[in-house]
Amino acid sequence: MIVTVTPNPSLDRTYEVPSLARGEVLRATVDRVDPGGKGVNVSRAVEAAGHRTVALLPLGGPEGVLLARLLVQQGIEVAGVEISGRTRVNISVAEPDGTLTKINAAGPQISVAESEALLESVRTHSAGACWIACCGSLPRGLAPSWYAELVSRAHRAGAKVALDTSGPSLLAALRQCPEVVKPNAEELAEAVGRPLATIGDAVKAADELRTMGARAVLASLGADGQLLVDDTGTYYGHAEVDTVRSNVGAGDASLAGFLVAGGAGEAALASAVAHGAAAVQLPGSVMPAPTDLKPSAVLTTADVPLDRLLKEPA
Incomplete structure (x- = not known):
């Protein structure tokens, strides 16, 4: 079982339009609403892969009720903590060439009592969990040290933790030694305080996060592509993708693929790459099912191309 923690979940509404023209009236060709938030997406991908998952999250207002209902309809167990604020709604506008414009709401204010209720729920759900995946930004009211406290409590309960966050929250949590952290290139560069121009730069930054x-x-x-640096070695993986339809949730699908494949080593990286590549070819924040995966398109190696320039320097 994989428990996900999403302190700032959302309803994600995606519109697909022929083109985005500022100041014009646009007509969407596709309009969909999905459960949102990084941890929620991980749960959706884990469930799609055929594994049990519990989504732990604060829920408030009619938006929270709808979010919980959508998750249950997708076969995901929900451990909701009631809050006085309202769950946020995020908007994405997708164009045919893969360009995505996002408007993310700030989210509700979380009280001290609600914060403690979330942490206590993590502790109680840690028993029997293979992984606790803690993902996303922190809403108003939660200090940057909140994830560090979460990791500490999960460890005391005997659970392994995968953490996907950034900035001060990531740096604070590193002191509690999470089993896996999953930054993107920008977050990795921010964590070490310098730009990344090559894959070798990214490897050095990952080594520093381990330190x-x-x-x-x-x-x-x-x-x-993706990098994995762990006790078994340093690995690089990538997959050719014909058409990018939406990159919403692709990183979350990757983390789910990594965890369901054991969460360590080159095979887990290959699963992460396959899940991420499949996700970007699906609409909105749809998570890939096993039939969407193309493992044969994935290449992984321990011979990391350190001098290769990043197409998207961070």
Whole structure:
């Protein structure tokens, strides 16, 4: 079982339009609403892969009720903590060439009592969980140290933690030694305080995060593939993608693929790459099912191309 924690979940409404013209009235060709938030997406991908998952999250207002209902309809167990604020709604506008414009709401204010209720729910759900995946930004009211406290409590309960966040929250949590952290290239560059121009730069930055406390680093490099640096070695993986339809949730699908494949080593990286590549070819934030995966298109190697320039420097 994989438990996901999403402190700032959302309803994600996606519109697909022929083109985005500022100041014009646009007509969407596709309009869909999905459960949103990074941890929620991980749960959706885990469930699509055929594994049990529990989505732990704060829920408030009619938006929270709808979010929980959508998750249950997708076969996901929901451990909701009631809050006085309202769950946020995010908007994405997708164009045919893969360009995505996003408007993310700030999210509700979380009280001290609600914060403690979330942490206590993590502790109680840690028993029997293979992984606790803690993902996304923190809503108003939660200090940057909140994830560090979460990792500490999960470890005391005997659970392994995968963490996908950034900035001060990531740096604070590293001191509690999460088993896996999953930054993208920008987040990796921010964490070490310098730009990344090559895959070798990304490897050095990942090594530094391990020095700070992370036991493994799974880094998403966008079109440049993914890196894994853990106790078994350093690996690079990528997959050719014909058409990018939407990159919403692709990193979350990658993390789910990594965890369901054991969360360590080159085979887990290959699963992460396959899940991420499949996700970008699906509409909105749809998570890939096993039939969407193309493992034969994935290449992984321990011979990392350190001098290769990143197509999207961070």
